[in-house]
Amino acid sequence: MILEGFSRELVTRYADRLDGNGRYYLERIQSAGKRMEGLIDGILRLSTLSRSTIQRERVDLSTMLFLLAADVRQREPERSVEIIIEPDLFVDGDKRLLKIALENLFSNAWKYTSKTEAAVIEFGCQNQQGEKVYFVRDNGVGFSMQRADALFIPFERLHSEEEFSGHGIGLATVKRIVEGHGGRLWGEGEVGKGATFYFTLP
Numbered sequence: 675m676i677l678e679g680f681s682r683e684l685v686t687r688y689a690d691r692l693d694g695n696g697r698y699y700l701e702r703i704q705s706a707g708k709r710m711e712g713l714i715d716g717i718l719r720l721s722t723l724s725r726s727t728i729q730r731e732r733v734d735l736s737t738m739l740f741l742l743a744a745d746v747r748q749r750e751p752e753r754s755v756e757i758i759i760e761p762d763l764f765v766d767g768d769k770r771l772l773k774i775a776l777e778n779l780f781s782n783a784w785k786y787t788s789k790t791e792a793a794v795i796e797f798g799c800q801n802q803q804g805e806k807v808y809f810v811r812d813n814g815v816g817f818s819m820q821r822a823d824a825l826f827i828p829f830e831r832l833h834s835e836e837e838f839s840g841h842g843i844g845l846a847t848v849k850r851i852v853e854g855h856g857g858r859l860w861g862e863g864e865v866g867k868g869a870t871f872y873f874t875l876p
Contacts (some may be wrong), residue, residue, distance in 0.1 A: 710870035727855055728768045734747050734823045735763045735808065738773055739797045741806050742780050755756065755787060760798035763808065772875075775851040778844035779810040779871055805874060813868035817861075848873070 684700055691701065737758055743757045750829075754812070765772070787793035796811045817825070827847045852859040852873045863869035 695795055700875055703810075723790065728771070730766050731769055731771050733765050733767050733769045735772065735776065736761050736797070739780060742773075742777055743795075746780070746784055753788070755795060757783070758794065758796040759796070763781070763797075765800050765808075767875055771851045772853070775848045775873075776810075778848050781849035782844055783810055783869075785816065786816075787840075788814075790796070790814050790867050806871050807874055809870050810873045811870040816863040816865050816868045818865050821862065822861060826859070845871075864874040 682704075735842060739759050747753075747755075780797075783795045787795065790813055792805070792813075794813050796809075798811075800807045800809065826845050845859075848871075849859050852875070856876045857874040859871065859873045861869060861871045
């Protein structure tokens with residue numbers, strides 16, 4: 675983006691000439707530029723998802739999540755999180771899109787347990803009234819069920835940017851992917867006691 679490019683040039687060429695206030699304002703400009711870039715990227719991804727055609731194949735969700743967890747652990751080795759993954763959970767679906775959905779669900783769980791001492795993230799499957807229901811559960815900050823409807827609205831956020839970074843795109847993305855497969859997505863949570871996101875994939 676042009677804004678980010680110019681602010682980067684200011685840092686490179688003139689940072690030593692700026693006082694404390696100048697550097698503070700420059701940091702704010704850079705932060706706003708990165709956030710705007712993220713929002714634009716999110717809008718484009720949501721738009722692309724709306725036009726995506728489902729290419730169904732047999733998908734190993736357990737292995738997919740195991741690899742996602744391993745990647746996150748490698749990037750943040752300082753965090754100690756217990757990750758429980760139920761093995762051999764297979765579905766018929768679009769592998770690329772389901773990976774995006776699981777990435778978003780797992781990333782949220784990882785992010786919202788960042789202030790939890792004994793963090794636990796679990797992925798599994800339950801049988802509810804004869805239907806297979808998959809879930810990603812964490813014991814992080816949770817959310818109030820009174821605001822649960824806002825979870826899946828693009829750009830709506832239940833936590834401030836200062837508390838947890840993000841653009842409010844993740845769960846809206848998951849919803850489009852799950853519904854595109856003919857499934858359902860919903861969440862349950864309690865403030866301070868974590869959250870569970872359930873989805874079906876017929």
